[in-house]
Amino acid sequence: MADHALGAPETWLDEHGAALYKYALLHTRDPHKAEEAVQETLLAALQARDRYAGGASARTWLIGILKHKLVDMFRHASREIPLDEAEDGDGGRDVLLDEAFDGAGHWRTMPADWGDPEDTLARSQFLAILQRCLDALPERLARLFMLREVMEEDSETICQELAITPTNLWTMLYRARLGLRRCLDRNRVGHVIPE
Template sequence: MKSDADAPERWVDEHGSALYRYALLRLRDPHKAEEMVQETFLAALQARERFSGESSLRTWLTGILRHKILDLFRREARTLALDDVPEAQQGDVGLIAESFTAAGRWSATLGDWGDPQQALEQGQFWAVLQTCLDRLPERLARLFVLREIMETESEEICQDLAITPTNLWTMLYRARMGLRQCLDRNWVGKARG
């Protein structure tokens, strides 16, 4: 009997799109996503004897892809981290400043999101969440993806991307504030008509 692992060309049709979606969600760039998928298949071809069959082929391929993406993030961190510093040093600008009064109170009442469980069952919620993620500035989004979607620990992110914990926490705070506000405006607002 022939196993899947014996037909690498067939991998592309069977797993290509799933891997592509995985990469696209994390990289937010169709070209990079395609490139990572290709690298994943090539690496898998090379390492095919090591596929034990204990996990599914999809799981094995996804594991390779995850490593490739983390490697890319590390490589790109050097160029991205440079413009990191000024932003983290500047005071509260834009969204954060707008969100609070001079006395530090919320400048507007926060929207009522209703029952969280129900929210997650709405298809529309996911579409708006995706749009809001896409609107985050590139570096914020990258840190946020690493932390919340790839579930990397804070310490590991700081080490890999050579940033301080305080810097990371501030950036994650900004990302959360931005996403929250975007959802408040586009999802909750819409749901109420």
């Protein structure tokens, strides 16, 4: 009966719906899947509300449930998404790496200095470009990178949940970082763009 600080279930959607949806959309990149994740999260919360300890805020608790749903969805989806060609090891040439490094393993171009934009506008611009670069990354790489850097899951957990080897995971995260930094460099982040 007692809902602690959770509030009544009828209020969850109004209180937390937008936040949950934004979070889900960031990870699924698909409005329908994000809506589905929000609905499943709230239904799961309804069933689990007796177990809500009241330690975390209601929002944190709900986001925690949402994370599980998203990992579940990702695990199902990754069975359908083919591995990208570079993951098969020694097979084909790796375009991402070949573009970054010459035959001797030296950088072809100097990674740009992005600084650490302090003011809010520069920060927002950086994040907006980062978001676009994430969207341009192969889906599997982007999702893995989100799991690692946004959800802050540790390597071990991700490997267990997705049934991949640590070496495979670290290589994919490396590729995600290389791809993102190349995209950000190309978008001239860190350079002042005159209006």
